Amino acid sequence: MVIVMGPGATREHIDNLVDLVAAAGGEAYVTRGVSRTIIGLVGDVRQFETLDLRAMPGVSDVLRISVPYKLVSSENQPTRSEVSVAGVPIGGDHMTVVAGPCAVETPEQTLAAAQMAKAAGAALLRGGAYKPRTSPYAFQGLGETGLKILSDVRTETGLPIVTEVVDAADVDLVAGYADMLQIGTRNMQNFALLQAAGEAGRPVLLKRGMNATIEEWLMAAEYIAQRGNLDIVLCERGIRTFEKATRNTLDISAVPVAQSLSHLPVIVDPSHSGGKRELVLPLSRAAIAAGADGVIVDVHPTPETALCDGPQALVGGDIAELARVAETLPPLLGRTLTAAPQPAGV
Amino acid sequence: MVIVMGPGATREHIDNLVDLVAAAGGEAYVTRGVSRTIIGLVGDVRQFETLDLRAMPGVSDVLRISVPYKLVSSENQPTRSEVSVAGVPIGGDHMTVVAGPCAVETPEQTLAAAQMAKAAGAALLRGGAYKPRTSPYAFQGLGETGLKILSDVRTETGLPIVTEVVDAADVDLVAGYADMLQIGTRNMQNFALLQAAGEAGRPVLLKRGMNATIEEWLMAAEYIAQRGNLDIVLCERGIRTFEKATRNTLDISAVPVAQSLSHLPVIVDPSHSGGKRELVLPLSRAAIAAGADGVIVDVHPTPETALCDGPQALVGGDIAELARVAETLPPLLGRTLTAAPQPAGV
């Protein structure tokens, strides 16, 4: 950390700070410049977190130099993590496709979507039973009934399940069915939920908040990691900007940046960021080419009757093209597409 | 609603839509233009919410014309609401100051801050016992111990309490102590929490999400209202933009805009938006002058040792000036400052 003193800082202000830092177990080095004095702090940054240095008399600014997260940091673990979801790997040399319907509606729709997912190259099935919706008048999901449908479709197809949980009180119930818990963009800073997910014994897919910086996203992952769970996959899904031609702006740079700051795998959701079917394939290609560890894509057998986000679901014609892309693009980056597991008894 | 057809839409596409709308109980009026056809929909907009019109063949865009919320809308209730917090009014011809420490730390600090709040013109005491923090290594609040401190300070000063709740599971506990529940910016779309707050029998202070549009904010209020609680006060606290000179950008226009779209009172938090002590007074004046129904301000007896947000807490010298502003500015807009209640037995 570096403390920047204001033009009017006195010798007493500076001495006070040096003492305060020393009392907290750190060391302070003072550099007097032409117009400003700066104080460099040496020690563990977390020991200075409880000091409100910015509020001390004479202080103009406090600059943080180390990252504020630890367990998920690439400084803490230089090798990249590989997360296993019921045996299906995400990370490492793998490129993994997750696909399925935005919301679970019926057994037939879910099974048909799961078969589309497989045809598209997916090794994991996504599907929402609990849906956080902006409007209280919109479809809110089937709840446990939806989880049972997903479980039946898993038996039928062999695809492990990724599904969202929206409240800390539901984590145990959802973890009883799911192979991976998804935390959605609106809940990225629901800290009670993050902590409960950290204790649930399931890998977690953590979507980036649409308003969250990459640093805040990694801090949210740190909440999960702190509870003993490092099986976390980050998912970039678009951020909110002034541009309205797309639902959100896919921050493609977040893939290499997060992979450099953290050892966790990073996948991309091209369906929710663009919000339009015709953008899903170009953005999927871009994500894989940027080096993402996977993509998570909406598919639906009959999007025009979908209860949620139909306009962005891939349909028949696009499925084969996604499979072709998922097969041919990763080898250019030294990766291979993760194969779908078979159903038991096959 | 208006459906805009794409350039390639066929007669059959249009007929399908007209039939679909009719089946949903609405009426569709078709206007054929030079390059586009548009279809105007007549009926209750919520009956069309379940149709995924955007996914229908031939459709280029769907434009919503009515607002998607109802209970909190000024179309539903043209007169402005006045919310009572244990007898202290917010809204109507009142201008109400809420003040207190960002976080409850000790009985002494909380009492001292409450006395500062009173001196600043406040009629309600704010203070956090549960703190949602970006970093898991930062102070997370005292929990129920903090609520008890607040309750003791209420007895001593007579000021009703506004305090934050961060998880649906805690709502009943917090409501047992608080006169008003606060829902913070990171939880504005924590729908389980909104619904629990809607059933807790206490007025709710709903902060705007730092990434939320005004419409989404009103939709969040609608979640609370739907559970039977219309005692909601909206609080603008700054939005996230590219500008980094301030912590967030106070959206001062949100005050008149939200007051025009909704009948709910709207107050402003100048402390968290600016993030700097020297901005609190100018932004408080701006908020009152823009027509806000109140302001909510951080005060702290010794900000340099505060465990949370010390740099933005008002200190001694500014307190009298805030009181002067709160007294003299509202009359120019036909309002009067809400007086603080007395402690029982005084």
Add this chain to the structure above:
Amino acid sequence: MVIVMGPGATREHIDNLVDLVAAAGGEAYVTRGVSRTIIGLVGDVRQFETLDLRAMPGVSDVLRISVPYKLVSSENQPTRSEVSVAGVPIGGDHMTVVAGPCAVETPEQTLAAAQMAKAAGAALLRGGAYKPRTSPYAFQGLGETGLKILSDVRTETGLPIVTEVVDAADVDLVAGYADMLQIGTRNMQNFALLQAAGEAGRPVLLKRGMNATIEEWLMAAEYIAQRGNLDIVLCERGIRTFEKATRNTLDISAVPVAQSLSHLPVIVDPSHSGGKRELVLPLSRAAIAAGADGVIVDVHPTPETALCDGPQALVGGDIAELARVAETLPPLLGRTLTAAPQPAGV
């Protein structure tokens, strides 16, 4: 400046930097921390601007501590500037209203608007003869014909003229008619125009770019100041954010922030930021209460036929209210409304 070295920086990397800084005439102080080394630089920040420190081996980050502008900085001139526009003051203890039509259309419309401006409390007349428009199919202004109309209206009413210039090649022509040159939001970084305006011998009203940080805005002012012209008034007019309920988001905090960083006066344009008539009065009140040195407001005798921005122009009923606000609010902040000059011969 502070150089932050990466975890892998070697002793040689550090020595190289120390030598480079010394060669540029500065001094470097090295602080070795647990995981990082930082180097504090002492000297004039501009002497380090030509070094690309960030590109040097071993460097992780470079933090600037001083502000990058000088002439317009409050560090350079601690007293606040007062700018005179043909005798009408902006800044100091004055609160100055500028008003007029967005675009000059006809002599009659301009004169009528000028009379409305006076009735609203304005001491300066604004009006555009050159209009930068997003669409090449929209009205682009009358050019020199418009300047002549403004000049005639000045003679008739006594109000000095503020008018926009959009190309460096037009500066001399416009300065021949105008009392103050306006540089619009889209041209805030048109550096050729800034430099030409700096040499034109007229005070300049510099609107903030809708995408510009406050620092970039002050850097743009520095371009003008460098050419010998310090008669600059800054104008906050809203920034671009995700919120679409208003045309732009008025950054009200920019008023106290820019006034603290710079000695230049700061005024506010509530018409263009909100884009709606009903927001002009609340935002004008907020601006004056926040401490702005003035407001600049659109008025139009018949907004429904205006060729530009009619929906935001104040009309009859609002004029008296603006005059009342401009008269009664400034005294609460120790300011007085600037009186309009009289026409010659009156």
Add this chain to the structure above:
Amino acid sequence: MVIVMGPGATREHIDNLVDLVAAAGGEAYVTRGVSRTIIGLVGDVRQFETLDLRAMPGVSDVLRISVPYKLVSSENQPTRSEVSVAGVPIGGDHMTVVAGPCAVETPEQTLAAAQMAKAAGAALLRGGAYKPRTSPYAFQGLGETGLKILSDVRTETGLPIVTEVVDAADVDLVAGYADMLQIGTRNMQNFALLQAAGEAGRPVLLKRGMNATIEEWLMAAEYIAQRGNLDIVLCERGIRTFEKATRNTLDISAVPVAQSLSHLPVIVDPSHSGGKRELVLPLSRAAIAAGADGVIVDVHPTPETALCDGPQALVGGDIAELARVAETLPPLLGRTLTAAPQPAGV
């Protein structure tokens, strides 16, 4: 266009609008809903641009349905354009690399950078002689001396030149040397410059404003096209958002969106958007995979002494990898890398 009337609109308000539209040569179709009346307008949207419909009594909103640009629209020309820069194609089945130094500094540096550009797969040389810089104290470019250096390097290497022009007054001079004029992000709405570039007889590379919507970008292209020049290539270079881990946020979705709205080729600048060397390759791969018609990349022989943007310039080791990506990725999308022309006499 669709006019949405407010809840209080009267029959007279509606009749007035119908008459106004008819007088402008259009037709108006009225649909009366439960709570609102909407009026559909049929005719050329540009005939309604001069009417200020939003300012008419009773009007709540005006929704535009057609795009406001015409010459650059894909509705106007369904086949995709191919632009020739001194014989080098951009667009169609080609994927074209443009590379070179951010700023021209010396003949040696420029030649060395041009050779790096060729080695990286480039068919066009970029290099700035006129640099728009945020700070007046930063290097502003060599001007005509720089153009002469570029011209000499073109003779030596055979690579046609792309170079920036920053002021309308310089267009003829720059066009005398350049094969393609570049208009930078800060000048995207410098309308005088756009118009001058439209008349200069050279293809134009139009960078997106860092704050511009895709629609505004296409409107800026329309300004050029209106002057008779349709040889325009669009360049996405990142937009300004709240995320600070990268200099700007590359809006990768803008590639397919702009290609769908317009027939113009779209290329991507991964160097300026990310601002960091290590992001250039991942973002280049993402751009090509998303379907961009090209990439424009900074290279520099000695970035640590570069006078401009050294930290983002590719260096030796990355050059071969960019060439490999530019060669192997496009065929997966049915494209081929554009070959560099040979110098005359070779």
